[in-house]
Amino acid sequence: MTLLRDERLTAEELVVWRMLQRAQVRIARHLEAELLVAHDLPLASYDVLSQLAEAPERRLRMNDLAGRVLLSRSGLTRLIDRLQRDGLVNREACESDARGLFAVLTDAGVARLAEATPTYLRGVRAHFLDALGPDEIGQVRELVARLTGATGAP
Amino acid sequence: MTLLRDERLTAEELVVWRMLQRAQVRIARHLEAELLVAHDLPLASYDVLSQLAEAPERRLRMNDLAGRVLLSRSGLTRLIDRLQRDGLVNREACESDARGLFAVLTDAGVARLAEATPTYLRGVRAHFLDALGPDEIGQVRELVARLTGATGAP
DNA sequence: ACTGTTTAGGTGTGCGTGCAACAAACTAAG
DNA sequence: CTTAGTTTGTTGCACGCACACCTAAACAGT
Structure with a gap:
């Protein structure tokens, strides 16, 4: 049953990972498009x-x-x-x-x-930060700090 | 002075955005490499x-x-x-x-x-989730939900 | 000095992607 | 029914990236 719980948890986490991935790609594309049209x-x-x-x-x-x-x-x-x-x-x-x-x-x-x-700053703000509360930014940074620390250099 | 605070905040947020971006790219590369060697x-x-x-x-x-x-x-x-x-x-x-x-x-x-x-699941777990506490996963999902909601479709 | 190893950067090649242009099929207005 | 406009998927093209390999320079041990 712990096995079952682990698998359900994995399914849940999987959704998070995918959402994050999609969001990241989308934001990056918006940003690139804006930089491209405005400043080539x-x-x-x-x-x-x-x-x-x-x-x-x-x-x-x-x-x-x-x-x-x-x-x-x-x-x-x-x-x-x-x-x-x-x-x-x-x-x-x-x-x-x-x-x-x-x-x-x-x-x-x-x-x-x-x-x-x-x-660039306007784009980051519009697409990324305006969707976040100021306190969440701290959470994310802390979170990402763990990520970068855990993965190490490729 | 509010201007000053806003600018400092932006600089802070900028770091978060960049870290997130880097972390995302790194994790995706690890994942891809593992899938490639193991299953082409x-x-x-x-x-x-x-x-x-x-x-x-x-x-x-x-x-x-x-x-x-x-x-x-x-x-x-x-x-x-x-x-x-x-x-x-x-x-x-x-x-x-x-x-x-x-x-x-x-x-x-x-x-x-x-x-x-x-x-794939092992990779996600190793590179992404193991760096997070289980409660943080909920935070991230909530956060990403806002992101995807705010950016809309390209 | 001299040879083997490591590191820094550049080049040849192939792959995957997006954009613009296209052909075919659906839709709407006359 | 006809014609104009839209949507769906594919193709030509160019771009950007990574991988493997290469040269030159630094470093190591003898």
């Missing part, structure tokens, strides 16, 4: 730009950056290629390690990020 | 199979199915192509509407789903 900037690019903006000296090693934006190294290579082509990011060599490269946010990149950020 | 079944395929299994008569119109698995119609067309090639799903015409097609789960599809489901 994919969500992944926005992520990279904002990660760089928060980093010291606006620069990050390719590998570190790939980890932060949850992208494969090869995927990041191409993404940085595009951003560099658009003048938003530059590659700069690392002095202490000749095989290292920094992705550096350019002034144009800063400007573009600043331009897109209101859209 | 991508996560999207598993989603389709389980949606069909839950549907009456194990069949769903392409359009409906596309909506449920959060895929574009064209994307679903190709995915069903693959599943049909593997014998897990069949296409059947709709009598009342000659331009409609049903995706129908085959017996092999049922078997494959049954085979993969333990892996």
Whole structure:
């Protein structure tokens, strides 16, 4: 009977997981669509730009950056290629390690990020946060902290 | 000063959103990897199979199915192509509407789903639920219900 | 120094997806 | 019945990603 209870519990939890997954995908799509029409900037690019903006000296090693934006190294290579082509990011060599490269946010990149950020924040607020009470945000963050701690790095 | 508080709140909320996003992506990847190595079944395929299994008569119109698995119609067309090639799903015409097609789960599809489901459930449990207390699951579900209600269909 | 191992980043290739355009079938108005 | 408009599913195309492999540089032990 504990077996039965466990299975019923699993079915219940399963629904939660699926809902969360669907909600996440939907929100991300709304966000990407809005960023795309308003600033011609994919969500992944926005992520990279904002990660760089928060980093010291606006620069990050390719590998570190790939980890932060949850992208494969090869995927990041191409993404940085595009951003560099658009003048938003530059590659700069690392002095202490000749095989290292920094992705550096350019002034144009800063400007573009600043331009897109209101859209991004408005989107997050509209699609995600306005559905939550302020206290629930704390709960979610705590919850997610456990998630990230429990899963570890892939 | 209210302005200041709002901005700080936004920064706080932003962190939550990002963490949730990252956690979601990571968990989905773990799940997909496990399904792939154990049953050679991508996560999207598993989603389709389980949606069909839950549907009456194990069949769903392409359009409906596309909506449920959060895929574009064209994307679903190709995915069903693959599943049909593997014998897990069949296409059947709709009598009342000659331009409609049903995706129908085959017996092999049922078997494959049954085979993969333990892996899936174990994965969800390991990566998602074990990090949560049982009461938090209720909170999350309630929360996600608001999210899906607030965003509506894309 | 010298050879084997590890790490950083980039390239070739294949896969899966969405968008736009399309053909077929339903629907509605005349 | 005819014609215009809508809906359903598929196809051409391009894009973005990951995997496997490759080169160059750093590091380790002898």
